[in-house]
Every structure is written in C-alpha cells, then in structure tokens.
Amino acid sequence: xxxxxxxxxxxxxxxxxxxxxxxxxxxxxxxxxxxxxxxxxxxxxxxxxxxxxxxxxxxxxxxxxxxxxxxxxxxxxxxxxxxxxxxxxxxxxxxxxxxxxxx
Amino acid sequence: xxxxxxxxxxxxxxxxxxxxxxxxxxxxxxxxxxxxxxxxxxxxxxxxxxxxxxxxxxxxxxxxxxxxxxxxxxxxxxxxxxxxxxxxxxxxxxxxxxxxxxxxxxxxxxx
Amino acid sequence: xxxxxxxxxxxxxxxxxxxxxxxxxxxxxxxxxxxxxxxxxxxxxxxxxxxxxxxxxxxxxxxxxxxxxxxxxxxxxxxxxxxxxxxxxxxxxxxxxxxxxxxxxxxxxxxxxxxxxxxxxxxxxxxxxxxxxxxxxxxxxxxxxxxxxxxxxxxxxxxxxxxxxxxxxxxxxxxxxxxxxxxxxxxxxxxxxxxxxxxxxxxxxxxxxxxxxxxxxxxxxxxxxxxxxxxxxxxxxxxxxxxxxxxxxxxxxxxxxxxxxxxxxxxxxxxxxxxxxxxxxxxxxxxxxxxxxxxxxxxxxxxxxxxxxxxxxxxxxxxxxxxxxxxxxxxxxxxxxxxxxxxxxxxxxxxxxxxxxxxxxxxxxxxxxxxxxxxxxxxxxxxxxxxxxxxxxxxxxxxxxxxxxxxxxxxxxxxxxxxxxxxxxxxxxxxxxxxxxxxxxxxxxxxxxxxxxxxxxxxxxxxxxxxxxxxxxxxxxxxxxxxxxxxxxxxxxxxxxxxxx
Numbered sequence: 001x002x003x004x005x006x007x008x009x010x011x012x013x014x015x016x017x018x019x020x021x022x023x024x025x026x027x028x029x030x031x032x033x034x035x036x037x038x039x040x041x042x043x044x045x046x047x048x049x050x051x052x053x054x055x056x057x058x059x060x061x062x063x064x065x066x067x068x069x070x071x072x073x074x075x076x077x078x079x080x081x082x083x084x085x086x087x088x089x090x091x092x093x094x095x096x097x098x099x100x101x102x103x
Numbered sequence: 104x105x106x107x108x109x110x111x112x113x114x115x116x117x118x119x120x121x122x123x124x125x126x127x128x129x130x131x132x133x134x135x136x137x138x139x140x141x142x143x144x145x146x147x148x149x150x151x152x153x154x155x156x157x158x159x160x161x162x163x164x165x166x167x168x169x170x171x172x173x174x175x176x177x178x179x180x181x182x183x184x185x186x187x188x189x190x191x192x193x194x195x196x197x198x199x200x201x202x203x204x205x206x207x208x209x210x211x212x213x214x
Numbered sequence: 215x216x217x218x219x220x221x222x223x224x225x226x227x228x229x230x231x232x233x234x235x236x237x238x239x240x241x242x243x244x245x246x247x248x249x250x251x252x253x254x255x256x257x258x259x260x261x262x263x264x265x266x267x268x269x270x271x272x273x274x275x276x277x278x279x280x281x282x283x284x285x286x287x288x289x290x291x292x293x294x295x296x297x298x299x300x301x302x303x304x305x306x307x308x309x310x311x312x313x314x315x316x317x318x319x320x321x322x323x324x325x326x327x328x329x330x331x332x333x334x335x336x337x338x339x340x341x342x343x344x345x346x347x348x349x350x351x352x353x354x355x356x357x358x359x360x361x362x363x364x365x366x367x368x369x370x371x372x373x374x375x376x377x378x379x380x381x382x383x384x385x386x387x388x389x390x391x392x393x394x395x396x397x398x399x400x401x402x403x404x405x406x407x408x409x410x411x412x413x414x415x416x417x418x419x420x421x422x423x424x425x426x427x428x429x430x431x432x433x434x435x436x437x438x439x440x441x442x443x444x445x446x447x448x449x450x451x452x453x454x455x456x457x458x459x460x461x462x463x464x465x466x467x468x469x470x471x472x473x474x475x476x477x478x479x480x481x482x483x484x485x486x487x488x489x490x491x492x493x494x495x496x497x498x499x500x501x502x503x504x505x506x507x508x509x510x511x512x513x514x515x516x517x518x519x520x521x522x523x524x525x526x527x528x529x530x531x532x533x534x535x536x537x538x539x540x541x542x543x544x545x546x547x548x549x550x551x552x553x554x555x556x557x558x559x560x561x562x563x564x565x566x567x568x569x570x571x572x573x574x575x576x577x578x579x580x581x582x583x584x585x586x587x588x589x590x591x592x593x594x595x596x597x598x599x600x601x602x603x604x605x606x607x608x609x610x611x612x613x614x615x616x617x618x619x620x621x622x623x624x625x626x627x628x629x630x631x632x633x634x635x636x637x638x639x640x641x642x643x644x645x646x647x648x649x650x651x652x653x654x655x656x657x658x659x660x661x662x663x664x665x666x667x668x669x670x671x672x673x674x675x676x677x678x679x680x681x682x683x684x685x686x687x688x689x690x691x692x693x694x695x696x697x698x699x700x701x702x703x704x705x706x707x708x709x710x711x712x713x714x715x
Contacts, residue, residue: 014516015513016517078442081445082419083419105657165604207642
C-alpha cells in the first residue's frame with residue numbers, strides 16, 4: 001500500500017510498536033521481545049522504553065516466562081504498557097501480536 | 104446544514120446576538136503587522152460613542168502597553184473596517200462610521 | 215477439576231454469554247439512542263475486543279495498578295519529594311493539567327457509562343463499562359497525585375470551579391461538551407478514536423516522559439498508570455472505527471465527516487499541550503514539533519491511515535495546516551498565555567537565555583524571526599520594572615474558543631481571520647477548520663459560551679478584573695509573573711540553605 005500523499009509531509013518508514021514503562025519487569029519482557037523479533041529496535045526516553053518493528057511484533061508468553069523465571073499471564077502486559085502503534089491482531093493465552101492490516 | 108438531532112426543532116437563539124447588548128455592541132480591534140499583541144482585542148462599546156473617545160479611552164489604553172505604540176500618529180496609521188478602508192474622525196459616532204456588532208477593525212503603521 | 219477457560223472462551227462467556235434480549239420492553243425502548251445518527255449496524259457479534267478484558271481480570275489488574283501508584287505517592291509525601299523537582303516553574307504545566315484535563319476524565323467517566331448502558335452490542339458495552347470505570351479512576355488518581363503539591367504551591371486549589379469558569383479552560387470544557395451532546399457513535403468517534411487513538415499520545419507520552427525527566431514522581435506514576443488503561447481505550451477507538459466502516463458502506467461518509475471535525479477539534483485542544491511542552495518543562499525531552507512528527511505524522515499518517523484507506527477513509531481535514539503549524543503553535547499559544555497571565559491560574563515567565571537558544575535550535579525557521587523579538591521587548595519592559603500584559607480581553611474563535619491567535623498557514627506574521635454570517639449574526643473563526651465545523655452545525659455553535667462575551671454581559675462576577683478573578687476562584691499568587699511570585703519566593707527559600715548542608 002502506497003503512503004498517502006499529504007502536502008508538507010515527508011512519509012517515513014512505517015512501523016508498529018509498543019511503548020513500555022522503564023522498569024525491571026519491562027526490561028526483561030523487552031529482552032524476550034527482542035529474542036522473538038530480531039529486527040526489533042529498542043529506544044529510550046526518560047521513564048519509557050519504545051520497541052518498534054517494521055512488520056509485526058509478537059510477544060510470546062513462553063519466552064517472557066524464560067526471561068522472568070516465573071509464570072506470566074499475557075494479561076499482565078496491561079501493567080507495563082503505556083501506548084502502542086499498530087493494530088492488536090491477537091491477544092490470547094500464548095501471545096500478543098501487533099501489526100497493521102495492510103502491508 | 105442542520106444538526107442531526109434526536110428530535111426535530113433543534114433551534115436556539117444566538118447567545119451573543121446584537122439585541123443582548125442593547126445600546127452597546129461588541130467590536131474587535133487588531134494591530135496588523137505587530138503580533139506583540141497576540142490577538143485582536145474585544146471591546147463592549149456604546150454604539151453612540153464618538154470615535155475620539157473610543158480611540159482614546161479604549162484603544163490607546165490597551166495598545167500603549169507596547170512602547171512602539173508611541174510611534175503611531177494619525178498620519179502614519181491606516182485603519183480598516185472589515186478589511187475596507189476607514190477614515191475615522193474624532194467627533195463621529197461608531198454607528199455613523201458604519202461599525203456594527205462584532206465588526207473587526209484593524210490598524211497598521213504605514214511608511 | 216474442570217479445565218480453566220482460556221482468554222478467548224472467558225471473554226465470550228462473560229460478554230456475549232451474559233447478554234440477553236429484552237422481553238417485556240421493545241428493543242427500541244431499551245436502546246433509543248443508537249439509530250438517529252444514521253449509522254447502520256447489521257451484526258453486533260462482529261465486534262471484537264482484542265484486549266479481551268473481562269470483569270474478573272479487570273478488577274485484578276486495576277487493583278494492582280492502584281497498589282503500585284499509592285505506594286509511590288506515600289513515599290513521595292513522606293520524603294518531601296516536592297523539593298526534588300527540577301524547578302517550581304515546572305508545576306505550572308501540572309496546574310493546567312489539573313484544571314483542564316482532570317475534569318474531562320470525569321466527563322469521560324459519565325459518558326462512557328451512558329454508552330455502556332445504551333449501545334446494544336454486549337462487546338461494546340463491556341469495553342465502554344471498563345473505560346468508564348477507568349476514567350473515574352483517572353480523575354481520582356490525578357487529584358490524589360497532585361494534592362501533595364497543593365500543600366506547598368499556588369494554583370492547585372479550585373480546579374472544578376475554575377474548569378467551569380476560567381477563560382482558557384472553556385477550551386477543553388467546550389470540546390468535551392460538544393462531544394457528549396452528540397450521538398453515541400459520534401462521541402465514540404470523537405473521544406475513543408480521534409482523541410484517544412489519533413492524538414492522546416501527544417499529551418500523555420512525551421509529556422509524562424517530561425514529568426519523569428523533571429523529577430515529578432507523582433505525575434509520571436499516575437500518567438503511566440493511566441496510560442496502561444489508555445492503550446485499551448486506543449483499542450476501543452480503533453475497533454469502533456473499523457466496526458462502523460465494515461458494517462455498512464453508508465457509514466463511511468458519516469465517519470469521515472466526524473473524523474474531519476474531531477481531528478481538528480482535538481488538534482486545536484492540543485495547542486495548549488504544545489505550549490506546556492516547549493515552555494513549561496525546564497528539562498526538555500523533545501520539542502512539540504518532534505513529538506508531532508513522531509506520534510502523529512509517522513505513527514498515524516504513515517502508520518494508521520494506509521490501513522483505513524481500504525475503507526475509503528482519507529486523512530482528516532486540516533492535516534496539511536496542522537503540519538505547517540508545528541513550527542508555530544507552541545510559541546503563539548505560550549505568548550498568549552504570557553500576555554493574559556494576569557487572568558490565569560498559573561504563572562508565566564520569559565524563557566531563560568539557554569531555553570531561548572534551545573527554541574532557536576528546535577525551530578530554526580521561526581523562533582528567532584517571529585518569537586524571540588517578543589521576549590526581547592518584554593524583557594526590556596521588565597528591565598524598567600514593568601511586566602507586559604495585554605490589559606484587555608481577546609477576540610475568541612466561536613468554535614474552539616481559543617483567542618484568535620493563530621496565524622495564516624503560510625505566514626507566521628499575519629493573524630488568520632475567518633468569519634461568516636448566519637441568520638444575520640456575524641461569527642469569527644481562527645481557521646478554515648473551525649469555520650467549516652461551524653458551517654456543518656451552526657445551530658450548535660451559536661450557543662457557545664464565550665468567556666470574553668460573558669464577561670461583557672456581566673455574567674462573570676462583575677466588570678472589573680479583581681471581580682472576575684474572584685468569580686474564577688483565582689487567589690492572589692495563583693496568577694501573573696513567575697519571577698517574584700509566591701511559588702518562586704518559597705522555592706528560593708526552601709533551597710537557599712542547600713550550599714551549607
């Protein structure tokens with residue numbers, strides 16, 4: 001899908017991603033995200049970690065549990081998420097998948 | 104165009120219509136070309152007020168807050184009313200000058 | 215023991231599973247409000263909530279969020295945390311937040327409760343119910359988080375009274391009143407989609423990061439706690455739009471019109487945030503322009519809108535102008551707040567030399583040419599013992615109610631005046647967008663309660679400035695110049711012994 005043409009606007013690369021609180025739990029979850037999504041880019045501003053990907057971002061319970069060393073319910077993601085960009089396509093017991101509907 | 108409403112008859116009188124202000128009216132004054140004053144000023148002024156009084160007691164009071172206002176003289180100031188040229192003289196009333204409710208006056212330093 | 219239900223099954227059981235069809239009243243008697251806007255819904259079961267939030271999980275996680283927040287608040291108060299913020303000037307942004315945003319959270323609580331009662335779809339009702347309770351939580355945690363400051367600083371004491379009366383607060387108030395007086399689907403498009411999904415990041419994400427950077431522990435904590443709910447609200451917003459667009463092609467032009475209106479309404483409201491971000495955070499995370507480019511242009515225009523194009527939805531009216539204005543609005547709005555600071559419930563000041571240099575660096579096209587000269591002139595007046603105020607009342611836009619301070623899209627030196635006549639009365643607007651919104655629904659905006667006109671009608675306590683300020687609930691010290699203010703003097707006193715500690 002081609003980018004929308006808007007006067008004065010320079011289209012940049014499309015991405016999806018999540019903004020997370022910068023705390024111990026989130027840092028471990030980010031490690032899991034990076035393991036499952038090798039192209040993920042991690043950046044930081046005060047208080048906040050931003051993880052972005054070009055096509056899709058898949059947060060998998062099994063990998064998060066390995067990083068946290070305890071059981072993790074995917075709904076616990078509610079405790080650290082600040083914002084996201086994209087469309088949440090799936091959120092079930094095993095994973096959370098964020099992507100756009102058109103690519 | 105009409106408001107899409109739950110029931111027909113969605114009509115209300117304008118809250119700030121001219122009659123609400125009786126013998127007065129609202130007038131806006133803007134110093135074009137000098138955005139040290141961030142927006143036009145709003146005044147409530149008697150329709151019968153003489154231009155000279157309006158200028159001295161309302162316009163000058165506010166706009167002299169900028170030291171550059173002292174550089175304006177009747178000769179180098181151009182006035183417009185709703186973007187049409189206006190040549191006000193001191194002893195003429197606002198109504199006689201053609202100023203009506205919610206009109207916009209602008210002045211500008213020329214030369 | 216039976217196997218525990220998965221998320222998907224739990225969600226189905228606890229939303230659609232507990233829905234029923236009314237038998238002793240007609241459907242249209244139970245749900246009288248969802249049809250008059252012309253929106254066509256054929257199958258409510260097509261509604262999907264990706265968060266799959268159910269009541270049991272909702273209480274569990276919300277309770278945990280609150281526990282984390284209140285632990286921080288207790289510790290902040292116990293440790294005199296207010297002394298550790300970057301500078302007392304910073305708190306003026308938080309005063310505007312409390313006066314302007316917190317009462318909107320409460321309005322959102324009320325109206326999402328209405329939505330959760332009157333929309334026939336059980337999935338939508340559940341999402342709206344959660345959001346309604348969230349919004350009440352946000353109101354409460356914001357008041358609780360800011361109350362420690364109320365003990366030590368001016369301007370935090372009468373937000374509810376101020377919100378209903380003070381001139382600059384009529385901007386957020388009228389925005390939300392406009393939304394709650396619309397039908398339920400317009401409200402959802404306005405608040406859930408156009409505000410929560412398209413624009414809310416601009417308010418909450420960089421601004422809360424700014425709070426973190428300026429040592430404001432309570433605001434960062436409530437901000438991020440609220441934002442975790444906000445992500446769910448964004449999902450509701452996107453889901454509403456997709457659902458409406460997929461249900462019937464006839465919904466597309468209606469939604470596009472709402473999107474055009476509510477992007478512009480929300481964007482204008484954000485002009486206050488632009489000024490707060492660029493001018494009121496002593497330690498700066500990013501400029502308004504950078505935030506706009508990342509969170510709106512890149513994430514929404516490049517990210518979201520290609521997804522919506524397949525339904526025939528175009529980027530909203532005014533988007534080109536908003537892009538041009540990113541160079542200007544924070545400066546234009548702050549200069550206005552500075553000029554009318556005698557009538558505001560917060561302090562304003564001339565930015566320091568290094569802050570002005572930061573502006574030059576972030577806004578190389580505009581700051582030195584258009585805005586630095588204002589501050590230089592104001593400084594000259596201050597050097598002679600004065601303080602520049604625009605000692606009068608400004609002309610206001612009939613729709614957004616912001617003073618008519620915005621300039622022509624292509625000329626930062628020229629105020630943008632737009633006007634129209636409707637039923638013999640003249641109306642003024644700050645932009646083509648606000649004028650268009652008026653022309654779509656003039657009967658609505660002829661009723662605008664414009665603070666300046668109300669003062670002139672004698673409805674605001676009396677004709678003099680002290681009478682109006684008293685009616686606003688503004689106490690001496692809340693308003694005016696920061697240098698020499700109560701807050702500035704207290705701050706200096708509290709920190710003067712630091713060198714000897």
